[in-house]
Amino acid sequence: MMYAWYFPKGFWGASASSRHDWANFVVWIDNPAIENPQILGVSFSKSEDTYEFQTKIYETAFMGYRALYGSAILDFSILDGEYQDLIMWEQMTDEVRAALVDSNFDDFEVPFNEDKTTSTPTWKKRGRFEQHACCCNII
Template identity: 45%
Template sequence: MNFRGLVIIIAATLAAVTARRVDHDKLGPIPQPDPVTISEKAAIKFKPQLNIVDGCVSFPAVNDGGDFSGGLKGSNGNSACDDTPMGSQVYGRAAWYNDKWAIMYAWFFPKGFFMGVASRRYDWSSAVVWIDNPDFATPAILGLSTSTSDDEYQRKSPAPDFGILNGVTPLLYRSISEVAGQPMLDYSSRTGDFQPLIMWEQLTDAARETLNTFDFGDAQVPFNDANFEEKLKKAFHSKLIHLIAY
């Protein structure tokens, strides 16, 4: 093993050792930084509003120090997670995929549900906003994909008119349907709430390390290094190839 490889392993080990499990309601959100890059500006421009219909509201998953949420046992409905006393968070990551610019937004939940019943510790939901080019003067939405389970996405290309406010803000709602199985995100005509956005590259090394290595069980982090590209593959709609503008 070369010296650089050894340093990386030692750094990862130290991060894992120093990261702490924190009560789900004691972990505060990371403030939304001022955007600097074109990618960051586009991510804020197209940030969705989220309306929580039922189940838990979204919570922060990690902090700058790499500390992570302890979550909640999969029992007792939305007890202890119907309000977030320290505020929520939305995580983002963006990249080119099949010549379209994909912006993924992800929300963390301290417990998961199945058929409307609390069933496990931890859950994630995510949405992908597909645009033509973040470098354009007026980039346009081409499509919208929303997670319907741990592994599947509902895909709309072009994006539904009623679900886009003023041409830039996707309106989403999350429901723990007793019929659909796992909680799902869907398009909405109702406004919701914004959460502070932190992009992958804006996170500290410690926070990224936790998101890359901590075991959230079946609730995989959709935007970490191991899962991001595969999630984009599942969220991509073939109709996007031929779309030019929203």
Template identity: 45%
Template sequence: GNDACKYSIQGSQVYGRAGWYRDLWAIMYTWYFPKGFFADFASKRHDWQNVVVWINNPDLEWPKIVGVSMSNADSEYTTKLEMMAYYFSGYRMEGTRGYRRSIYGSATSLRFAYEMILTSPYLDFADEDGEYQSLIMWEQLTDAARAA
């Protein structure tokens, strides 16, 4: 049953896989949730949300993120092609009203949030830094896990 389960007490499970797709390097990050939600109520067992970060070429000295696709439903994505400074970890505004300045952070670490709008959960860029989560890449999985 759902028994008011809202958060994973053992932390998140994040998986990744990377490869070429249509002349771009794609890195997919997938979050597994033991419960799926509908209108902020646990409604099903097992849910997945994912993000694909599109890079021009990982072999370049300064690879560029050219887009990010974030799941917003079971089979739909929202894609951002322009990377704003506030999408990245470490970005913040400092100062008082009228004298604010941007403090830039990472050029590679993006920050995401699990959001709920109306009835469906989705991923979006986060407004502030969160905790780093352990990542398990496809190649680190056992043969049995990859075959499941």
């Protein structure tokens, strides 16, 4: 399962460095076909080409983003924060899906869409869990 955040500006330190920024978080599970799948691990973006991987996740941990020297980064926290609505790919209108596929986000790639599967190079760099990619869903 993938969760993604879009930021209309990317920052490096306190300076605007790009027009767009995407961050994403992938939960790797053993089998989506069963009622209670086990989490194998998670990977989440730390920069446009860098991912952090973790196999031990505390039940009380929350994934979210925070500002660090002006940059938005993904990280775990034990503090509960503000919740955001979950919108699945299938719930988006055709126009929104087309915009995510066809729009130019400069050097930043939309981390999900119909053209991306767990076998693409983009997915492979997201973690050492790719051997389980057949058991993962993109939402």
